[in-house]
Amino acid sequence: MPDQILFALEVTLNGLMAGVLYSLVALGFVLIFKASGIFNFAQGVMALFAALTLVGFQTGQVPFAHLVNVLFGTHVEHFGWTMPTLAAIAATMAVMVVMALLVERLVLKGLINQAPIILFMATIGLAYFLEGFGDIMWGADIKRLEVGLPQGLSETIDAATFAWFGYGFFIDRLDIVAALVAAALVVSLTLFSQYTRHGRALRAVADDHQAALSVGISLRAIWVLVWSIAGFVALVAGVMWGTKLGVQFSLSLIALKALPVLMLGGFTSIPGAIIGGLIVGVGEKLFEFAVGPLVGGATENWFAYMLALVFLLFRPQGLFGERIIERV
Amino acid sequence: MTNTRLALSAAFAALLAAGPAMAELVIPNLSYRTGPYAPGGIPYADGFNDYFTLLNERDGGIGGERVRTIECETAYNTEKGVECYEATKGEGSLVYNPLSTGITYQLIPRATADGIPLYTPGYGRTSAANGKVFEWVFNYPANYWDAASVAIRYLLDENGGSLAGKRIALVYHNSAYGKEPIRTLQELATKHGYEFVEIAVDHPGQEQKSQWLQIRQQRPDYVLMWGWGVMNAVAIQEAANIRYPMENFIGVWWSGSENDVLPAGDGANGYKSLAMHGSGMDYPVYAALKQHVYDKGLASGDGDQIGSVLYSRGMYAALVIAEAIRKAQAIAGTAQITPAQMRDGLEQLEITEARMAELGLPDFGQSFAASCADHGGPGMGRIQQWDAAARRWNLITPFIAPDMDVLGPLIEADSMAFATENKIALRCQ
Numbered sequence: 001m002p003d004q005i006l007f008a009l010e011v012t013l014n015g016l017m018a019g020v021l022y023s024l025v026a027l028g029f030v031l032i033f034k035a036s037g038i039f040n041f042a043q044g045v046m047a048l049f050a051a052l053t054l055v056g057f058q059t060g061q062v063p064f065a066h067l068v069n070v071l072f073g074t075h076v077e078h079f080g081w082t083m084p085t086l087a088a089i090a091a092t093m094a095v096m097v098v099m100a101l102l103v104e105r106l107v108l109k110g111l112i113n114q115a116p117i118i119l120f121m122a123t124i125g126l127a128y129f130l131e132g133f134g135d136i137m138w139g140a141d142i143k144r145l146e147v148g149l150p151q152g153l154s155e156t157i158d159a160a161t162f163a164w165f166g167y168g169f170f171i172d173r174l175d176i177v178a179a180l181v182a183a184a185l186v187v188s189l190t191l192f193s194q195y196t197r198h199g200r201a202l203r204a205v206a207d208d209h210q211a212a213l214s215v216g217i218s219l220r221a222i223w224v225l226v227w228s229i230a231g232f233v234a235l236v237a238g239v240m241w242g243t244k245l246g247v248q249f250s251l252s253l254i255a256l257k258a259l260p261v262l263m264l265g266g267f268t269s270i271p272g273a274i275i276g277g278l279i280v281g282v283g284e285k286l287f288e289f290a291v292g293p294l295v296g297g298a299t300e301n302w303f304a305y306m307l308a309l310v311f312l313l314f315r316p317q318g319l320f321g322e323r324i325i326e327r328v
Numbered sequence: 329m330t331n332t333r334l335a336l337s338a339a340f341a342a343l344l345a346a347g348p349a350m351a352e353l354v355i356p357n358l359s360y361r362t363g364p365y366a367p368g369g370i371p372y373a374d375g376f377n378d379y380f381t382l383l384n385e386r387d388g389g390i391g392g393e394r395v396r397t398i399e400c401e402t403a404y405n406t407e408k409g410v411e412c413y414e415a416t417k418g419e420g421s422l423v424y425n426p427l428s429t430g431i432t433y434q435l436i437p438r439a440t441a442d443g444i445p446l447y448t449p450g451y452g453r454t455s456a457a458n459g460k461v462f463e464w465v466f467n468y469p470a471n472y473w474d475a476a477s478v479a480i481r482y483l484l485d486e487n488g489g490s491l492a493g494k495r496i497a498l499v500y501h502n503s504a505y506g507k508e509p510i511r512t513l514q515e516l517a518t519k520h521g522y523e524f525v526e527i528a529v530d531h532p533g534q535e536q537k538s539q540w541l542q543i544r545q546q547r548p549d550y551v552l553m554w555g556w557g558v559m560n561a562v563a564i565q566e567a568a569n570i571r572y573p574m575e576n577f578i579g580v581w582w583s584g585s586e587n588d589v590l591p592a593g594d595g596a597n598g599y600k601s602l603a604m605h606g607s608g609m610d611y612p613v614y615a616a617l618k619q620h621v622y623d624k625g626l627a628s629g630d631g632d633q634i635g636s637v638l639y640s641r642g643m644y645a646a647l648v649i650a651e652a653i654r655k656a657q658a659i660a661g662t663a664q665i666t667p668a669q670m671r672d673g674l675e676q677l678e679i680t681e682a683r684m685a686e687l688g689l690p691d692f693g694q695s696f697a698a699s700c701a702d703h704g705g706p707g708m709g710r711i712q713q714w715d716a717a718a719r720r721w722n723l724i725t726p727f728i729a730p731d732m733d734v735l736g737p738l739i740e741a742d743s744m745a746f747a748t749e750n751k752i753a754l755r756c757q
Contacts, residue, residue, distance in 0.1 A: 073625070131362075132362075245561060285537065289538060301531075
């Protein structure tokens with residue numbers, strides 16, 4: 001097989017894997033939008049905050065250490081103990097649930113029945129607040145996140161493809177894990193929404209707030225639930241991206257990668273987030289491979305948005321999104 | 329009553345106006361402690377502040393005048409950087425060190441018009457090294473083009489003096505900063521016969537799979553990197569993932585801090601970068617810093633960046649500025665200097681190894697002497713290599729000089745084009 005075709009195949013596979021990582025971020029957006037019609041601008045920052053908190057718990061870092069030291073003249077940085085990964089994940093999840101409660105109490109409660117743009121603006125404020133809060137709580141230095149996930153070249157795939165084609169494909173083991181985690185996440189979210197009482201309540205709220213309220217479903221409880229689930233998805237995305245990049249503040253910018261995925265897959269579809277991610281991942285990687293060298297490279301950022309815009313021309317609601325028709 | 333109010337207002341206004349003229353040396357610190365580039369901005373700002381704190385606490389300032397640093401947050405954003413400049417220039421600011429090539433480009437015309445010097449060590453507009461054109465800008469001891477040339481000279485040494493037939497890739501931040509070395513590397517490719525491959529990475533550089541697959545497929549003999557922020561850490565991680573030989577991967581000095589290598593863990597072992605100064609705490613200046621700054625609780629920020637590469641760079645920039653202030657005070661015969669006198673100090677500055685040793689930093693930076701025409705210095709650089717087990721950088725070469733036969737004409741051409749475009753009369757004739 002000619003080298004260029006093999007290279008293109010390798011790029012395609014890596015594009016699929018990258019797409020899964022984008023989907024992990026997009027999923028959090030979809031969950032909140034689906035249940036409350038809010039486009040949560042803070043989803044990327046939530047992933048950053050979750051990753052910061054996880055590393056903080058794992059390494060026994062004292063939260064707000066700088067503030068404490070300035071106020072009390074102390075020099076504390078660490079508690080002197082470390083926390084096992086699973087316990088740290090559980091503790092982080094508890095923090096994300098508390099955050100969901102506070103978001104509902106302090107931000108959303110006062111904005112019921114407000115226009116979507118108001119809620120969107122509130123999430124922008126939340127994003128900036130959370131970024132600054134994370135900085136004060138855990139510091140801005142880069143942290144290494146180690147939760148035991150494998151990383152680097154998959155020897156098995158390299159050997160197998162070498163045996164078949166005479167050229168070993170590079171696939172990152174972390175990307176394989178991310179794909180499996182994303183699949184498990186989608187399956188569990190689907191099962192949750194289809195077969196549990198709370199899941200059905202969530203779908204009812206998503207379909208019609210007023211009707212859901214009329215049958216006794218608490219809108220506020222559902223919002224706490226959905227923000228908690230989005231917090232969990234943010235934690236998963238934070239773990240994957242944090243393992244890949246190190247936990248640093250640029251992690252919040254991964255949201256930029258999720259936007260074209262949402263435009264393409266639709267804001268209300270969980271499978272759409274996955275398929276959209278895969279299309280964006282493969283599209284941008286293949287375009288960079290084939291066209292990038294001709295135009296000076298670095299095409300991925302703008303190509304993803306261009307691809308999404310082309311899709312919008314034909315399906316404004318995205319591939320799997322609900323068609324919303326409003327009478328004016 | 330009205331007259332009393334007027335008199336009070338006038339007295340208050342006079343007091344405010346007198347503020348900047350008070351006996352102190354004002355040095356703005358355009359820093360970035362927030363946003364995606366904060367991990368690089370924080371240690372640099374801390375090192376910069378701590379050195380001036382040391383001078384204030386130990387020596388009572390410079391020439392008897394205390395130094396007042398004004399920190400202004402730019403978030404590595406060009407517009408905010410310009411806002412910081414405008415907000416602080418009226419404070420009697422003597423010199424600006426904006427730590428951003430983008431901000432530097434925006435400030436060059438403003439600072440030139442306002443008569444305030446810019447000091448951009450190791451970054452900014454390379455051709456500002458030509459003092460005949462850029463009267464108010466200084467970028468010694470080294471610039472981007474020097475860095476590119478030093479890297480190639482090092483590779484020449486590694487390959488018995490010839491790079492003919494070799495393939496060298498440049499992975500660069502797709503910005504004005506990242507593109508700076510391209511022309512130099514192209515010229516050097518013509519001279520030395522290597523194949524030059526350009527690989528761009530978009531801001532911020534979190535996803536570089538395409539670029540590193542391209543490297544895996546094309547198998548360059550060496551990879552150079554011009555990155556900043558998260559791009560560096562991701563590139564090093566991806567290089568480790570594809571098992572690219574780390575000893576053949578060399579970053580510019582902005583891609584050679586602890587922040588860049590620590591996230592990749594053991595995978596970063598052997599990675600190299602350029603260095604225009606030493607790092608670590610094995611210098612006598614740290615004893616003085618400990619006594620007069622750290623132990624008094626006066627360290628900037630958390631005090632957790634001390635000795636790191638970027639802390640050392642911030643401290644080095646402050647040291648050069650402090651020495652230029654001393655020079656300016658000596659030339660002007662007064663301790664309370666103006667920005668114009670500061671410029672004179674920067675232009676006549678000479679830093680020798682003996683002076684560096686006296687300041688507590690022996691074998692830390694290169695000796696240089698600025699002049700009317702030379703605002704760029706000798707442009708030398710060293711190579712440092714990361715030891716992942718020891719978690720430290722080791723300097724593995726002495727200072728290497730750049731190829732001025734190639735760089736000289738490039739700097740001349742670029743600066744003269746700027747002079748023509750902006751109708752600047754040449755100095756130092």
